[in-house]
Amino acid sequence: MSDGKRLAVLGAGAVGSSVVDLAAEYGHSVVAFADSSSASIDADGIDVAAALERKQADGVVGDDDPGAALDAEYDVLVEATPTTLGDAEPGFSHLETALERDRHVVLANKGPVAERYGDVRALERESEGEVRFEATVGGAIPIVSTVEDLSPSHVTAARGVLNGTANFILSRMAAEGIDYEHVLAEAQDLGVAEADPTFDVEGTDAALKCVILANVLSEGEREFTLSGADVEGITNVPGSALELAAEDGRTIRLVGEATREGIRVGPRLVPENAALAVTGTQNIVQLETTNAGQLNLSGRGAGGPETASAVLGDVGRLD
Amino acid sequence: MTSALESDSEADGDAERTGRSRGEIDDAERDPQPHTIRLELADEPGQLLAALEPISENGGNLLSIFHERGNVTPRGRIPVEVDVEATPNRFDAIVEALREEGVNVVQAGAEHYAEEVVVLLVGHLVDTDLSDTLRRVEQNPATSIADFSLNAPEGRSDTSSARLRIATRAGETAAALELVHEIAEEKDIHVVEPLAGGAV
Numbered sequence: 173m174s175d176g177k178r179l180a181v182l183g184a185g186a187v188g189s190s191v192v193d194l195a196a197e198y199g200h201s202v203v204a205f206a207d208s209s210s211a212s213i214d215a216d217g218i219d220v221a222a223a224l225e226r227k228q229a230d231g232v233v234g235d236d237d238p239g240a241a242l243d244a245e246y247d248v249l250v251e252a253t254p255t256t257l258g259d260a261e262p263g264f265s266h267l268e269t270a271l272e273r274d275r276h277v278v279l280a281n282k283g284p285v286a287e288r289y290g291d292v293r294a295l296e297r298e299s300e301g302e303v304r305f306e307a308t309v310g311g312a313i314p315i316v317s318t319v320e321d322l323s324p325s326h327v328t329a330a331r332g333v334l335n336g337t338a339n340f341i342l343s344r345m346a347a348e349g350i351d352y353e354h355v356l357a358e359a360q361d362l363g364v365a366e367a368d369p370t371f372d373v374e375g376t377d378a379a380l381k382c383v384i385l386a387n388v389l390s391e392g393e394r395e396f397t398l399s400g401a402d403v404e405g406i407t408n409v410p411g412s413a414l415e416l417a418a419e420d421g422r423t424i425r426l427v428g429e430a431t432r433e434g435i436r437v438g439p440r441l442v443p444e445n446a447a448l449a450v451t452g453t454q455n456i457v458q459l460e461t462t463n464a465g466q467l468n469l470s471g472r473g474a475g476g477p478e479t480a481s482a483v484l485g486d487v488g489r490l491d
Numbered sequence: 492m493t494s495a496l497e498s499d500s501e502a503d504g505d506a507e508r509t510g511r512s513r514g515e516i517d518d519a520e521r522d523p524q525p526h527t528i529r530l531e532l533a534d535e536p537g538q539l540l541a542a543l544e545p546i547s548e549n550g551g552n553l554l555s556i557f558h559e560r561g562n563v564t565p566r567g568r569i570p571v572e573v574d575v576e577a578t579p580n581r582f583d584a585i586v587e588a589l590r591e592e593g594v595n596v597v598q599a600g601a602e603h604y605a606e607e608v609v610v611l612l613v614g615h616l617v618d619t620d621l622s623d624t625l626r627r628v629e630q631n632p633a634t635s636i637a638d639f640s641l642n643a644p645e646g647r648s649d650t651s652s653a654r655l656r657i658a659t660r661a662g663e664t665a666a667a668l669e670l671v672h673e674i675a676e677e678k679d680i681h682v683v684e685p686l687a688g689g690a691v
Binding site for chain 1: 609610611613614640642643644650651652653654656681683684685686
């Protein structure tokens with residue numbers, strides 16, 4: 173276990189708030205916490221409980237300027253603002269600022285490593301700081317660090333179920349024989365699906381995770397972005413198809429595949445009892461390796477404390 | 492199981508083979524086909540090599556050998572299964588040469604469909620001429636439809652789903668999927684297929 177770090181946490185959604193809430197449990201302090209309109213900054217450590225309470229009650233985390241959080245005296249910047257595509261802003265600029273100051277960056281935001289992996293690595297090479305991003309793939313499941321331990325050159329492929337919302341919908345449709353619209357409404361009521369579920373049901377979120385894995389596997393020899401991925405969502409999967417699959421001992425899962433050659437995400441037929449046929453919001457990743465056979469890693473792929481645990485695990489791996 | 496479909500295809504295939512054996516087409520123009528030969532060998536050194544020589548000498552392309560050393564026949568011989576690719580005439584010559592060498596050929600014949608792949612099709616299947624879709628898969632010499640099931644809960648003019656079990660020759664699964672994708676793209680049908688290489 174490394175020494176306690178001073179964290180600056182950008183983003184006050186489920187993940188950012190959980191990181192702030194749990195940091196002390198892992199021996200770290202929070203010196204800055206910001207959302208898009210406010211910040212709480214204190215070099216001796218902010219009052220975490222007060223900041224989280226104000227976020228709940230008033231929608232602000234403190235009285236400071238959010239821009240000032242980037243200038244605070246932190247060791248590690250935790251970037252947990254919403255994932256954006258294309259230029260990956262403002263997350264990318266946050267990362268750039270921290271690296272230019274020779275600080276470490278831990279990402280929960282997928283944008284920078286999915287859309288600008290080469291730029292991120294180039295900035296990292298010029299900096300004393302390091303970039304880690306375990307939380308961007310599979311929530312609580314240690315996938316990136318496992319690939320790192322195996323060494324990327326010994327992992328030939330990664331595939332898996334990487335979106336809990338889509339998996340919840342497909343497994344409910346199959347189990348209850350109800351159609352897509354009804355299950356989606358139920359998922360929205362339960363908070364499993366967002367009001368606008370496009371990102372999840374069209375496969376974009378799963379594809380971003382696969383893009384990140386493909387970037388890790390190719391170790392900079394080739395850069396992948398979302399635009400090069402072959403992506404199909406689950407909106408075209410009717411109950412009638414799931415019924416036919418079940419008659420044959422199979423089911424349908426939204427499976428993402430990442431190799432050094434490319435990324436493919438789409439609904440696939442898998443045996444009902446297969447490791448990949450996880451149910452509900454569970455996620456799973458299978459790694460094909462040259463010396464270690466096949467590894468299956470499954471668990472919770474989303475959620476505030478779950479994802480924060482991956483963020484804080486990354487913080488613990490930093491020097 | 493729609494056995495009618497399968498027996499149709501076998502009948503077509505037989506007719507085709509019979510036609511060829513009448514010598515209407517020169518053997519050199521025919522595509523080599525995979526065949527399986529089951530042999531029984533005495534458990535003595537050099538027997539396997541002796542059995543394989545007639546294959547290459549007669550222009551056969553050896554695809555695989557399955558040598559069941561641990562499995563001895565009641566007559567104390569070792570069963571061996573050999574997959575060979577050859578044109579029909581060459582294949583006949585290979586079997587004849589093996590028998591001349593004293594190798595016990597238990598069974599020899601055109602390999603039937605060795606692998607199968609199950610796919611789901613989703614879309615306006617009936618409106619886009621389902622029979623044509625099936626016929627095109629069936630007409631491909633390397634593929635045959637072993638089983639077909641349609642699920643059209645909204646009626647035949649709306650979106651429906653179908654499950655196709657396609658039997659293919661050894662190593663032809665990827666090509667069969669490509670054919671299905673080609674037809675599906677043309678007809679705006681979605682294909683849900685298994686993962687490559689049987690990964691689960």
